[in-house]
Amino acid sequence: MSRGEVSLAGTTPPGEQLVLRPFRLPDQEAYTAARRRDARWLTPWDPTNPDGEPPRITYREMVRQHRAKARAKESLAFLIEVGGQIVGQINGNSIAWGAARTFSAGYWVSSAVAGRWIAPTAVALLGDYGFGGLGLHRLELAIRPENTASLAVARKLAMRDEGLRPNFLHIDGAWRDHRIFALTTEDLTDDGRGGTFRERLQRSWDAQA
Numbered sequence: 257m258s259r260g261e262v263s264l265a266g267t268t269p270p271g272e273q274l275v276l277r278p279f280r281l282p283d284q285e286a287y288t289a290a291r292r293r294d295a296r297w298l299t300p301w302d303p304t305n306p307d308g309e310p311p312r313i314t315y316r317e318m319v320r321q322h323r324a325k326a327r328a329k330e331s332l333a334f335l336i337e338v339g340g341q342i343v344g345q346i347n348g349n350s351i352a353w354g355a356a357r358t359f360s361a362g363y364w365v366s367s368a369v370a371g372r373w374i375a376p377t378a379v380a381l382l383g384d385y386g387f388g389g390l391g392l393h394r395l396e397l398a399i400r401p402e403n404t405a406s407l408a409v410a411r412k413l414a415m416r417d418e419g420l421r422p423n424f425l426h427i428d429g430a431w432r433d434h435r436i437f438a439l440t441t442e443d444l445t446d447d448g449r450g451g452t453f454r455e456r457l458q459r460s461w462d463a464q465a
């Protein structure tokens with residue numbers, strides 16, 4: 257694994273083992289097939305280029321960019337695997353250092369595995385690594401108000417609703433409003449009930465089970 261790249265592993269509250277690992281060149285076929293199969297499921301939530309269709313980059317170039325950004329601690333990109341199969345992706349985007357120490361998570365899972373708490377567990381693993389491993393201070397999710405499935409992810413992690421940012425991100429071809437959800441290290445340590453994203457998620461599972 258090249259410098260700056262890590263793998264993370266954990267179990268979903270219902271009991272499935274997840275692995276978050278860096279993109280590799282041999283993943284090209286499985287990754288592109290997963291994206292193609294679920295194009296209609298993913299397109300409404302996919303980031304787009306405000307200037308129009310961007311120049312297409314090859315898979316190899318995308319992996320190279322992920323590695324360079326991980327080395328520079330600018331962003332992290334992980335494939336989500338269950339049972340050795342690629343079932344989604346989670347990114348730690350827009351890592352800001354200095355006085356901010358903040359980052360945001362972007363994610364998708366294949367429609368075939370939806371509803372199994374995979375995305376909330378992936379966010380929890382990323383959040384715990386960001387705070388504990390990298391020393392970041394704040395994790396943010398930006399979610400379109402109409403994306404009820406993704407709003408459930410923020411709810412399950414009991415993230416603070418910080419309100420609406422109008423026309424915040426260019427998604428599916430237009431500027432879209434987003435609701436912002438966040439947690440800082442203080443939210444984890446000051447709630448008096450345990451200090452990790454994973455513990456927070458487990459509590460949600462226990463509360464509804």
Ligand SMILES: CC(C)(COP(=O)(O)OP(=O)(O)OC[C@H]1O[C@@H](n2cnc3c(N)ncnc32)[C@H](O)[C@@H]1OP(=O)(O)O)[C@@H](O)C(=O)NCCC(=O)NCCS
Nearest residue numbers: 297301363364365370371372373374375376399405406408
């Ligand atoms: C949003 C997303 C990542 C959630 O992932 P997940 O691993 O299914 O998350 P969860 O298991 O916690 O389910 C979240 C919600 O999805 C919905 N859901 C459950 N089963 C589902 C299914 N079979 N099909 C569609 N949606 C389902 C439910 O509303 C659920 O909330 P609930 O548990 O309170 O009922 C996933 O729906 C997805 O990839 N959507 C397309 C891309 C996207 O929206 N990315 C996020 C952009 S901010």
